[in-house]
Structure formats: C-alpha cells, structure tokens
Amino acid sequence: MNEYEENRPLLVNDERTEEDRSEQDAYLDKVKNGKLFIATFAAVLGPLSFGFVLGYSSPAIPELRRIQDLRLQLSVEEASWFGSVVTIGAALGGLLGGWIVERIGRKLSLMFCAIPFIFGFTTIIAAQNHWMFYVGRVLTGLASGVTSLVVPLYISEMAHERVRGTLGSCVQLMVVIGIMGAYVTGLFLDWRWLAVASSIPPTLMLLSMCFMPETPRFLLCQGKRREAEDALRFLRGPDAPAEWECARIEDAYKNEEQSFSLGDLKDPGVYKPLGIGVMMMLLQQFTGINAIMFYAETIFEQAHFKSSDVATVIVAATQVVFTAIAALIMDKAGRKVLLILSGVVMCVSEAVFGVYFKLTVMKPNNSSMTSVLTDTHGLLEDQPSADLAWLAVGSMGFFIAGFAIGWGPTPWLVMSEIFPTRVRGLGSALCVLTNWTCAFIVTKTFQNLMDALSSAGTFWMFSALCASNVVFTAFFVPETKGKTLEEIQAGFKGTRMR
Incomplete structure (x- = not known):
C-alpha cells in the first residue's frame, strides 16, 4: 500500500467529520x-x-x-x-x-x-x-x-x-x-x-x-429505541428531528462493547479516562479546601469580625458567586483554561496564606480539629496586626474564588463526560469513592500535618500540590468543550467519529 492509500481513509473521515459537524449544527439550531x-x-x-x-x-x-x-x-x-x-x-x-x-x-x-x-x-x-x-x-x-x-x-x-x-x-x-x-x-x-x-x-x-424522562443513552443501551426517541423529543423540543440524534448515538454504541471485563482495562478508551477521573478527584481534595474552610472562623475573628456566623455566610456566598460565574463561562472558556487558572490562583493564595501563618507564629497544638473549631481563642501565640489579618482574609477569599471557578465544579463535570457507556457506572463510582476517601483522610490527618510541618509548612505543601494540579491539567486533561460524549470517547481511542 502506498502513502496516498494509507492516508486516504483519514482524509475521507475528515470530510465526513466536517459534514457531520455542519449537520450537527443545523440540528442544534432547531x-x-x-x-x-x-x-x-x-x-x-x-x-x-x-x-x-x-x-x-x-x-x-x-x-x-x-x-x-x-x-x-x-x-x-x-x-x-x-x-x-x-x-x-x-x-x-x-x-x-x-x-x-x-x-x-x-x-x-x-x-x-x-x-x-x-x-x-x-x-x-x-x-x-x-x-x-x-x-x-x-x-x-x-x-x-x-x-x-x-x-x-x-x-x-x-x-x-x-x-x-x-x-x-x-x-x-x-x-x-x-x-x-x-x-x-x-x-x-x-x-x-x-x-x-x-x-x-x-x-x-x-x-x-x-x-x-430517563436519559436517551441509557434507554438505547437497554434496547428501548422508541422510549429514547420520546425522551429526546421531550428534551429537544418539537422542531428538532429526534430520530437523527437517536441514530447518531446508536451508531456509536454499535462500535462499542456493551459489557465490561477486566481485559477492557487494556483499552485506552477505558484506562485513560479512569486514570484522569481518579487523579482529578484526588487532586481536588489535595488542594487543601477543607483546611482553608477549617481556619475560616479563626481568621475572621482575628480580622475583628463580630459575628463568625455571618462570616461563614460570606464565605459561602463567595463560593456561590464564583461557581455561578464558572457555570456561565464553562462552555465558552473551556474546561482546561478554568482548571489552569483555578490552580494558579489557589497556588499563589496558599503560598501567601503560609506566609501569614509564618509571620503570626502559629504553633500547632495537640488538640483535635473540632476542639479548635469550637474554641479558637489562644490558637495564635501572638495577636497579628489588623493588616496581617486582612492579608489572610484576602488570600482566603482569593483561594475560595479560585477553587469555585475551576477545581470545584470541573472535576465532577469531566467525570460525567469522559467514560464510555459500559464503564460509566463503575468509573464514576471509583471517582466518587476516591473523592470522599481523600476528603476523610485530609480532614482527619490535618492536625498531624500541622504537628509535623507547622502551619506555614502545611499550607506551602498544599500550594505545591496546587502547582501539580496545573501541570497535570496541561498535559493530561482533555478539552471536552463543544464535543459530543461519543467524540470525547473516540478521542481517547485515537479514532474518529464516522
């Protein structure tokens, strides 16, 4: 086979991809x-x-x-x-x-x-x-x-x-x-x-x-074509030809094994998204979000806020505002851009946070996390100046905003997009298990980290982990903006949608 014949199928597939893309746009316009x-x-x-x-x-x-x-x-x-x-x-x-x-x-x-x-x-x-x-x-x-x-x-x-x-x-x-x-x-x-x-x-x-309705993809996996078309008509409105989308999803499933076995772990369409999903959940928890929230009440008290209850509402409101911004721009900016921006902001914020704890000479004690939360007096050896306290409040605010705009919502979104149908339940379960297990570990071992590394050292460690989030995103996380679920899965296999 000569070079032209080897490249010809790829060119045909490219033409079909362009044709399918314009057809898809015409469908979505309706x-x-x-x-x-x-x-x-x-x-x-x-x-x-x-x-x-x-x-x-x-x-x-x-x-x-x-x-x-x-x-x-x-x-x-x-x-x-x-x-x-x-x-x-x-x-x-x-x-x-x-x-x-x-x-x-x-x-x-x-x-x-x-x-x-x-x-x-x-x-x-x-x-x-x-x-x-x-x-x-x-x-x-x-x-x-x-x-x-x-x-x-x-x-x-x-x-x-x-x-x-x-x-x-x-x-x-x-x-x-x-x-x-x-x-x-x-x-x-x-x-x-x-x-x-x-x-x-x-x-x-x-x-x-x-x-x-039930999701059209699950219904098609169960062989319920008519119910899938009815679900699509409900979700897409009366003007969109639901039969076209239904056929497109069905064609993608015909080229995919419908049952999972351990041998499938050798398939790049399985092990690549599984590795990415699990690592994103692990790195999300290792940003130190629970540690920042843990110290929120203490920091607000040192900044002379009269009511820590109201302060926690302010923290939560900050999360709401920036998570809403992330939702509005997610399909325009893309997943990778927001993850990288989020990681950089958190990295810098936690580095500054570590400087704050170093300057205020915070010394770890042997009390449990809950006892510190319920009795924050005496936690700081020296009362910081108001300027330093507001530095901490500012860095905490930037961290929460950074987390909310990227590493808060995006790992859950990417998890729902990257798995092929036959392992979507198993892959998502492993991601959720990783997330909650890491949340428990970080929460329960945080005081031990404080004892071993000091307050400043602990937050500098989290800052370094946030930097690793940026590197991982840049090299391993795929951009899923504007792609169908079937196109995302084909990308992991190195194939093209037909």
Missing part, C-alpha cells in the same frame, strides 16, 4: 432547551440537598454542644464524629450509586437517593440519643454519595454539547447554594427545625423527578 432546563433543575435538587447535608453541621454542632438535654449533648469527640461520619456514608454511597445506576437507570437512582435523604433528616429530627444522630448523618451521607455520582451522569447524558458544560457546572453551584442555605437558615432556626428545612429539597426532587 433545539429548544426549555424542558431540558426543567429536567436539569429537577435533578440538581439532589445536589442542593447534598449541600444542606454538608452545611447542616456548622450551625447545629455549637447548639448541640450547649444543649441542656444530656442525652443529646455532644462532647468534642462526639461532635467530631457527627461532622465527619457523613464522609463515610458518602463513600459507601458512591459505591452503591455505581451499582444501581447501571441496574435501574439514572432517573430511578435519583428518585431512590431521595429516600435516605428524607429518612436521615427524619431520624435527626426524632433523635433521642447520639446514635440516632449518627444513623441520620450516615443515611444523609449515603444519599449524598449516590447523588454526587448520578446527577452529573444524568445531566451529561441529557444535555447536548452547546450547554452541557453550563448545566453540568450547576451541580457544584447547587451544592454551594445548599451549604449557604443551611448557614443562613441556621441563623434563625434551631437544629430540629433546620433538619425539617433540609428535608424539603429531597422531597421536591422525589416528586418532580416523577415527571422527568
């Missing part, structure tokens, strides 16, 4: 997104519930530490478990979600995870002892783990490439809105009524998802 937005809103009530779970402990723990009923009063150690046991439940939920999402589908999995949300908060409301608190927190954590896996998948399989980045970023946006909602509500309600308020979003999700 799409109406109204019902797609409604279905997305119904789904992201799950992450909103998840945010209320994460935010619930912040206003609830101080009240439960002071409560007069000795059956419910939490000690320092009990409060620590009340806050952290959610991560254990969420890790288990990630594994469970990976199994059920392939068995009963995306829609029913979302409806299923509303149940432990509701039962978990109900158990907390009716709590008569500490074990009921723990059971309630584990149940809500379990639901959070399932939600963090299923909702990104549901949205990515429903949305088309023009809006998938924006809609996928709404997952993290609703999480931080839920956290802020819990903080704000906690200013006015006691811990029982806060649990009642927190159970409202999952109840609404359960009811609204009854009227939403």
